[in-house]
Amino acid sequence: MDEYNKSLIKRWHDSRVFNLEKDRFKQKRIISTEITPIDSYSMTSKSLYPYLLADTFNRYFKMCGENIYYIIGIDTASYVSYSFLSNHYLDSKNMLKEYLDVLNIMGVGFDYESIITQENDFVLKEIDKIFLSLYNKDIFFENGPVLTDSLGIKIYNYFEARENNGAFYDAKTDALLCKTNDDYFYFEMRPYIKELETLIDGLSLSAEKKDKIYERLGKKRCVKFLFSNYKEKIEIKVNLPKTYWLGGVVAILLNPKYMDVMPYVCSTEYEVVNHYLQNGYQAGVFSGTTVLNPLTGEDVLLFISYDTECDIYPLIPACRKFDKIYTDSFGLDVKEITENDLMINSDFLNGLDINEASRALEENFVFEGMAFIEYQYESTKLIISKKEGYGILIPMMLKNEREIVPSNLKYLPFYYNQRMRPVINNEAELESEYEISGFEMTEELVYSLMRYLESRIDTNLNVEISKPDAKELSFINEDKIIEELIIPHLIKLALNESPKVEYSLYKLNPVSEQALLAYNTQNINFTRDILRESKEDAYRLYILSAEPCDDFEMTKLHIAKYEQFIDELESLYHDGFSENTFCFEERLYKLTGELNSLLKNKRLDLYIESINRFLFEELLTNKMSEREALIYLKLVSIVCPFTSQKLFEEIFEENYFLVYEEWPFLN
Template identity: 20%
Template sequence: MDYNFKEIEKKWQDKWYSENTFAAKNDFTLPKFYALVEFPYPSGQGLHVGHPRSYTALDIVARKKRMEGFNVLYPMGWDAFGLPTENYAIKNKIHPAIVTKNNIENFKRQLKSIGFSFDWSREISTTDEAYYKWTQWIFLQLFKKGLAYKQEMPINWCTSCKVGLANEEVVNGVCERCGSEVVQRNKSQWMLKITDYAQRLIDDLEGLDYIEKVKTQQKNWIGRSEGAELDFQIDGTDDAIRVYTTRADTLFGATYMVLSPEHKIIEKYADKLQNIDEVRAYQKEAARKSEFERTELTKEKTGVKLCGITAINPVNNEKIPVFISDYVLTSYGTGAIMAVPAHDDRDWEFAKKFGLPIVEVVAGGEDVQSKAYTDTYSGKMVNSGFLNGLEVKDAIRKMIDFLEEKGIGKRKVNYKLRDWVFSRQRYWGEPIPLVHCDKCGWVPLPEDQLPLTLPETDNFEPGENGESPLAKMTDWVNTTCPHCGGPAVRETDTMPQWAGSSWYFLRYIDPKCDTALAAKEKLDYWLPVDWYNGGMEHTTLHLLYSRFWHKFLYDIGVVSTPEPYRKRTSHGMILGENGEKMSKSRGNVVNPDDMVAEFGADTFRTYEMFIGAFDQSTPWSINGVKGCYRFIERVWNLQTIVTDEEGLSPDLEKAFHKTIKKVSEDFDKMKFNTAIAALMALINEIYKKGSITRGELKIYITLLNPAAPHLTEEMWVNAGFSGFLHDTKWPEFDEAKTKDDTVEIVAQINGKVKDKIVISADLSREEMEKAALENDKIKELVSGKTIVKVICVPKKLVNIVVK
């Protein structure tokens, strides 16, 4: 039979879209299943074949769940604010709204052409005013609860574009867009206090069905540590330098201090520094480096001694020098460290370079003059006064007790996690709904005035000093204070792209609601998301940000679950045929449009799942695509060998029950490749037999439907089965009929295979041994030899050890 996939696929895609076939029901008595994939950023390049891997996987799960009787929500939308679109708009003199609209249309066309069962009635875009009204509303609640604040902090600054850059826009110290030098520059930024939720973000991972490496990444990014905060007095002053350490036991080994080049103490004592010019030059040089460059472990340590300032070690009262170095960051901890060069690699390298004392305080057998042993938690204390002879864990406890008794330190839990920078000096983002009044300070916009929409402009260039393009739009900026009625100005920074993606899964639940971000009864029914899949690159920041916002919304009573996602999985990357990451520069990008046009959506979907283990990276193979096309053709041609029987034929009954079990379990376990392999194996058995009953055909195309929906729907109709395939019930298997009556095992002598034996599948070890020893070939080979022992592996092998 001729397989006209273009005609078949268009027919079903048009029908599904026009009838909104896969819309979630508003029947809250049904068991629910909320499947979520990360919504895409609609770039001008469109999809490449890596994007649909996640969508196809969850589409398979969603289609199967519908057949199992679940009310399934499987939505799609667009993460459409952001820097790439604005950069494109600036370069090409096209409004970012037009760029976004065109990109979304292209992305949607591509997704529809692959046949995903999205509920398109719930489509959202973060750039829609009705959507970002509620993004602004959430921000206002954070502001009112004291979780949003403004603070000066260093940002990446392009010296040519005159604009702040996100970290991903800085490549090797230069601007990705223009290639000019990027420096660090202080800028007043809005911050969100995610650190207030740090411990809950760790604790609440317990019990969630997240793959282990995702939980580990979350915990590592938050970076909880227990230690002490203590002060080193500046000699001859009432001021002190505060540090945080997890190793208070090593205080006797602290022989110098290091501050970040931006530390506030430098400005306070600038007039006392005898080498201020050298300090200023170093500060300027440090400002030219990104955080990554500054903290790179392999780089040579640099620094400048603060001549004129000396600190006092609080446990032995020894005066120690103070340095600045760019490997210490003002944004982490206190911006100052006590350096213990005998027991920290970086401190040891620094001490060797500047000729500073190295004092061993933990006896561990290493040669401290040639190699530091970093963060050693074993060994006993030496050269440490009242701690001498104690084990490290006991010494830490005793030292912190001492610091607290003397009032010079205290126990402290610290986190590497920093508050979330929530400002962008850009146009294409959500306006921050605050005004500044000289009398009232920062005042929130009344909620009935939301959304605060972006003003129209044709000029998206940032200001000379890096202020947002909005700052030039004085008619929009100048306003009145909602609190006192006096003159006020609007905030001209916009929110980062992370804003809209931190709560989008909630808006899918009720996308047209205009009285709340979603109706409470709908939120209560659909939450939490049952299965969320996305890239491993988003399992730190995006996952943390969205969990943080959800917890905040839980605290203020908007949602009724403390966590947004019950299950989180991630997929491996699809590489180019050369085994490298797909990129335009490498010339190895594969366009799904080309694959769908040449081989059809069902072949493309099937290959995306068959290509390899879902959580592993794997290279694209056009030969693999062609193999899946041949498989799809063979499925189509089953229609030429169908018999009228409705049941299962005796010689294929076990094979079908085994396949139902295998496909059902593998789809649920993300083992999509082995599920499809099982269907390929079954079709071989069918063609070997030469016929398939109507009952067998019905089961087979139902099992394949989640992966190849167009083909199987068409075959369902052609066969005259009632209704539509997507409405049918998922096949069930009889466990007893998945068991083999017989199995083939290997018979070995001294580990070498000598024969294969067919035995009953339920034989005991003793019976397996007897069957092997009674085999004519084995009996002959062991004749006259001493049998030392017999090793049996049930259903696999018998190994006879002789001498």
């Protein structure tokens, strides 16, 4: 066993989790849970949401000094899973409905069905963008103790309060404040209210309804969503499958993309895996490495799943008596539980009957952040106030003390599904032809890639594919195209219902597709040679707006990105527009040379003036169509999003929504 795995085991054995939890199970102090059986073969979106969210929100809460896993719950009379963030992340119509529900709670009532019409489709696309930005920034953390108003809604900084005899008061209104030791996570909608008002203007509503909305928004323009951790008020229900009856090994996925409990048939022999695949089972092949089993502290085999391209490891070899020989081939000690002929290999579960073992596993899953947990609050603890706004409590779920490390790429299998990664035959070829650097997987990327993969399911599960030429798969770590352009593109495509956009997603060229899927927890960086293989898609990637820029300071990254765009402009633009191409490109190339000089000297006033003059001249002389001007502005946005938006509004002020509706792929 290598030193790394030894250190993992030692860390686990020394951890508070391992020792305290093991004692707890010996005493059979089991939490009260309700088990809801689920389909063994289903991997529903509902079951994935908590783990997608847990992964992405970890990024924001590292300031706490710990990894935090949680899901989102809302007060309800039943145990129905409900989440503002997750359930409405995928569908713009649902997001709009949720926003309208917020307005209803604030005192504005109208019929949702009368609003969602085809003529308002462009509004839904705008909502996609607003909510995406809303969920990815402006999230704050307040470490307890925290000062709040009497309802626990508004959070006060200490300079906004005054202290008198140990009590705190609002510095302006003298209202008594509450002091709580709870940790608060929250974001403010203030920066987005204006955008949402613009959307309301575009809705087909009566003037009376609009007036009611604006009247309410005028009274309370800041809507806060408070995240808190009222653990003592939470009732827990764990949704786990009670048993699986496969002739192989039940496994749990290591990748947060599919962090769910699913059955897998695992084997060190490809023939065994192939047999189960042909009979409709999910299966994986031994990867050549081992990982730590969090339940036992044991070093166990690591497998690669053929169905979800995730690393998996055996959790419970659940087999019938006639499969004992197969189980023994793993070198696992088997403890037979007589009920239902089920055998469990873990010493951790020995001596427990099937129900006790199930509860023990559930509690471990809860503690490790791997179980699907639903919360129910006392209704008085749900923050809803017509005066102050609308809030949803978001509890902490668990702290994760175990680090998950992806397996080395050299252990990828030789055969794979067509929707899987490129074939890697040996370590020498890997080191000579692949350069890969790690990056942090976000919820958006996880889901967009998941949808992309699931859309390409092929009935022929095992196809041997030849290795692409080295020059087509040459990755350069310094190039950030994948991180800054392609990922946002995939996100928007995955969330957009437009057939034109979906077509673009599925038409990514084979080289790009294989590179994207090479390993779903690694950052694959594209070279311009790869982008040139699919100019139409590369062109669309380039015209997407980059990250927002709050000031006029042009960084080296912006300039480098712009210069790289100039290198590609002629070939990409030529494919996009055949009319007057030469004249336009010639003038554009000359202008961009001047713009580069202005950017480097930070003369942004001249930069804006030059773009304005160029566009108006081209439009007035009919050398450029409005469509071409619009696309050029999107290209400019790579360098300066603020400038692009300003020019866009000036030139297309009257046709703003018409342009977006006509050219959704530019949205």
